[in-house]
Amino acid sequence: VWKNKTDKISSELFTMTYGSLVIQLIKDYQDYAEVNKQLDKMGYNIGVRLIEDFLARSNISRCSDFRETGEIVAKVGFKMFLNVTPAVVHHDGRSTASGTASSSSSANTNGSAATAAPALGGQEFSLILDENPLSEFVELPPDAREGGLWWSNVLVGVLRGALEMVQLQTAPYFVSDVLRGDEQTELRVRLVKFLDEEAPPADD
């Protein structure tokens, strides 16, 4: 019944509710670092539930590597739940340089690293959010900017929670945010390790 029909919600309602929620958190905690933490926690709790909905709807099978995970998160996950598609930038291993001058050598090292030992720690991808429904109508006061508030920090938690449920322990974090005056909004996801299959922990 709900296969093709996705329930939608007014984006204004969504955005404004999120905004009021963050404001309420700021009022309650009076500390931006703590607000970030709480948003992350809320996101985590959303993420561990959301992944189920995601799998049910998308009918996607296991990703072959973390690169693919990045693509799926951006092109299917974000599209499905926020109706935006962030651009994905992959950072493989330590070589962050995406082959400017030494294209042949870097391609070589990349290839060998991938085949020899899938260097786990340090695999990362970045999501560049050109559009962010959460920050529509939002303007950060200087105070919040200096306080280090990451406005959309729920997303960090959502990704962490959702990926943890598919055996990927990750450490997502915001690198930059247009609301803070940065060029772009970048959310980076670093793979910590693959988790062993186990019985799901109790909700917390």
Added chain:
Amino acid sequence: RDMEEAGLAVEAEESSGAAAMAKEEEAELEARMESVGASVGANLAERLSRDRPPLNSTLDVLKFLCKDFWIALWEKQVDGLRTNHRGVYVLQDHHFKPLLRISTPHGTASAAAIAKVYLPHSVGLLRGALARLGVQATVVAESGGQAGATGASVAATT
């Protein structure tokens, strides 16, 4: 945090029977959710009513809420609007979106208990919208047992 604890507070109550603390926490939560709703409702109502002629009477305001406001929020109109002509209005929505998907394995009674936590937000939305449109009102929500049937009574005093 607020929303997460909502779900948890209810579960905790069932399992361990914690009383006073949970009650207090729930009241706090409801107040928070209502104030969140109120500010959203107020701002949204303002945006929606910007390009239309002014609403002169309380009834106009209520009609506006039942049609435009409700459609903007939940993609449908209110199913029924009744009034006693003394300042009490009752809005009915038989497929109220926020409650539509709520279910538990323990039957309607426990679903209703959980649904209770979702209502203050909607109450706030209405109260905020009314306030911004110049109607000071008390808003109360009631949810019938069956899924989604909801009535909101609005006692308006202009």
